[in-house]
Amino acid sequence: MNPEEIPKWKYFIPFYGIYITYKSSEPSKGKWWAVSIIMTLIAISVIGGRDKKEKNIPQSAGNNDIIENSDADKSSKPQTSIGQPDQIQFHRNLKELKSKYNNAETEMAKSAVYREFASFVRKYLPGMTIKDWEGKIDTIRTDEGGEKVYLSIESEFEDFEITVETHNNSLSDYSAGSMIKLNTPVYKQLESLKEGDNVVFSGRFVSDSKRGIEQSSILESSIVTSPEFIIRFGSIAKK
Structure with a gap:
């Protein structure tokens, strides 16, 4: 690699504790690339978080069943009664x-x-x-x-x-x-x-x-x- 081909710009992109490194010999191109990466990662995290949230929310049709099962679990747990x-x-x-x-x-x-x-x-x-x-x-x-x-x-x-x-x-x-x-x-x-x-x-x-x-x-x-x-x-x- 010729000296002039060696990347002159380095970008450290922090994302959830991880630093993504990007090097480019073209400053303007490097900046746009960095911005594109950040926006893509943010979009992925938002969609992933939304999916996770939706999975954790019970559907209305089965919500009562979940509550009833929870109560049943508590009542089915053997309890040692004491009376004195x-x-x-x-x-x-x-x-x-x-x-x-x-x-x-x-x-x-x-x-x-x-x-x-x-x-x-x-x-x-x-x-x-x-x-x-x-x-x-x-x-x-x-x-x-x-x-x-x-x-x-x-x-x-x-x-x-x-x-x-x-x-x-x-x-x-x-x-x-x-x-x-x-x-x-x-x-x-x-x-x-x-x-x-x-x-x-x-x-x-x-x-x-x-x-x-x-x-x-x-x-x-x-x-x-x-x-x-x-x-x-x-x-x-x-x-």
Whole structure:
């Protein structure tokens, strides 16, 4: 290529974060080419955006069907109902504290909510005892030989879930003594149950001087927003 044939003009055309480079030895021709490219790309983006928008808008004839299907999906989702007033109020108060914790803007503000949480669970249940609470069995697992059982029950109300469970190993359970032992009445009741069963249960939470109720969770955020309370089960039956 002769020196005079080397393009003298370069155009950088920005488009959605991409730079299109064009070189031309004729300034006037290069400018018109650049303008043509920009206009073409804009037209493509407008048409593409319009098509996408139209695809996302349901036709009027089927719009009601879409709404009805959405409602049906919500109603078909299995919900674990809970009926005891003290369990319902427990859920509602903890849900409010979760929202308060998530909305707190500083670490100190969040820790203040954590202390409020601990104070509430400590004072709410006299003697840490619950009776005829309801939930769904999430996990049943035995240790070697089946001498001890780890049991986890999920309890959900108004889209807020808590877990009520034993410790999952003997070392963690050394002081709490929450795991269900072989030949005990609760062990025998559990033999006829399986994961996924809706159950009614009673027991006593394990108290904790700092957290109010002992938990499996170790992070402050998890303790408040997705609590996993340790309990000594007294009875359990299929709902």
